[in-house]
Amino acid sequence: MIAKNMNNQPFVSIIIPCRNEGKFIVACIESILENDYPKDRMEIFVIDGMSTDHTRETVRRFVKRYPFIFLLDNQHKHTAAALNMGIKKSTGSVIMRLDAHTTYTAEYISKCVYYLQKYNADNVGGVIKTIPGSSTVIGKSIAIALAHSFGIGNSKFRTGIKNYREADTVPFGCFKREVFNNIGLFNKNLHRSQDMEFNLRLKKSGGKILLFGDISANYYADKTLLSFIKHNFQNGIWATYPLKFTKQTLSARHYIPCLFVSAILLTLILSMFSAVFKIILLIILALYFTLLIPTAVQISVKQKKPVFILTMPIIFSSLHISYGLGSILGLIKILLDTWNQENNKNSSTMIS
Incomplete structure (x- = not known):
């Protein structure tokens, strides 16, 4: 395993924005705890947007058991605010932005850190394996559409790659801390698309973003057609509305x-x-x-x-x-x- 062969493992700060993720937060945190990266070389910040379900109670149980897990309140309720709060609270030389609606393979952290150092990259990420949100035909169809080029275009982190390549953006990125010192934090005006806008800024500043096919995470898609439509409608708004706040355009x-x-x-x-x-x-x-x-x-x-x-x-x-x-x-x-x-x-x- 990569983590055992790594020398001088850097301290990693993991930031997980969430709101009302009671159905997924346990699997998410457990998958991180099952990673092979040394637990004494990491800290986990769950930044909760004042959830109204049982997310907070669930996270508190993890906080009591693990001294390196912290629960923080995000009064603004938006992802960008959560990410910025986590970055400011963190102490690691490596910062990982993970998602509560997702689970991670056992070498996710160690591979990201290893490749970040090996290739002197500024941000490293892997591919998403889209898992049906339900076992219904509609649930399975939604998952297929989100991983198919006809549905989402040439999004390589969704359709997959065999080796690695430079990219404009990656999901659930692993960053060098100095990146945020150099180009600033996430744009607080963007309720969505903040990752893509940040990565565009990073690329414009000369930063290197790498996507690796052997790093993967399982993302759970929408369960129903209605939730799928609502989700993509909101994604559509935040594909164009950010043009009000930034000159950076998406692909x-x-x-x-x-x-x-x-x-x-x-x-x-x-x-x-x-x-x-x-x-x-x-x-x-x-x-x-x-x-x-x-x-x-x-x-x-x-x-x-x-x-x-x-x-x-x-x-x-x-x-x-x-x-x-x-x-x-x-x-x-x-x-x-x-x-x-x-x-x-x-x-x-x-x-x-």
């Missing part, structure tokens, strides 16, 4: 659903006035279904379950449309905020 794949849904809505409206746009709308939909249906058939054959021919088109289209609509709303929110700011400025000028 192109994050904006494709926005363009797709915008094209459908625009041609749908214009088709009321011209038959040409009806044809354009039909072409757009035909192209989409030309990709969608064969993908669903391919998945059904691979999984040996004909039912996926019916469920996968629903899941994929729900993912793309909800994310796209969320992205459009994010842009609208920026315009409304800008308009309100201008009105407030004009009002102040008139009063003065």
Whole structure:
């Protein structure tokens, strides 16, 4: 095992933001405790966003048993605030940002630290293995969509890689402490997408981010179609709304659903006035279904379950449309905020 062969293991501070993760927090913490990294060389901060379920009580039981586990209150309830609080409280030369909705393989920590040092990287992470949130056909279909290139584009940390490569972002990253001293903390204005924005800043500053195929974590997907749609709608909002706070833009794949849904809505409206746009709308939909249906058939054959021919088109289209609509709303929110700011400025000028 890597941890036993490592010399001068650095002290690792693990930060876990959470809110109402009562169903997953036990498995998450236990998987960290089962890691082969020396327990006297780590500290774990669970930063709770004032959970209303039994998350806090559960974590307190771990705190009583393990002196290196700490529970902190995040009054702001947002992930960026939790991460920044944990970084400020931490003492390690290596900082890991983990997720409560996830479990980690036994060598996750040791491999991240080893590769961080070996390749002189600034941030190291692994691939996500998406686990169905439920055993239902819909639950399994959601997990498949989140690990398929048709669903999430060229996101290598979701679709997987064999060796390692440089990346724009990685999930559940392992950072050198000096990274935060050099480029600052997570953007407190971003309720989501704060990891991607931070990693974009890191890359822009000349930092090295590496993704390794032999590092993996198990992420539990949404259980139901409704929760899946809500989740992706929120993700869509926070793919575009951060443009209000930062000049950094996400990779192109994050904006494709926005363009797709915008094209459908625009041609749908214009088709009321011209038959040409009806044809354009039909072409757009035909192209989409030309990709969608064969993908669903391919998945059904691979999984040996004909039912996926019916469920996968629903899941994929729900993912793309909800994310796209969320992205459009994010842009609208920026315009409304800008308009309100201008009105407030004009009002102040008139009063003065």
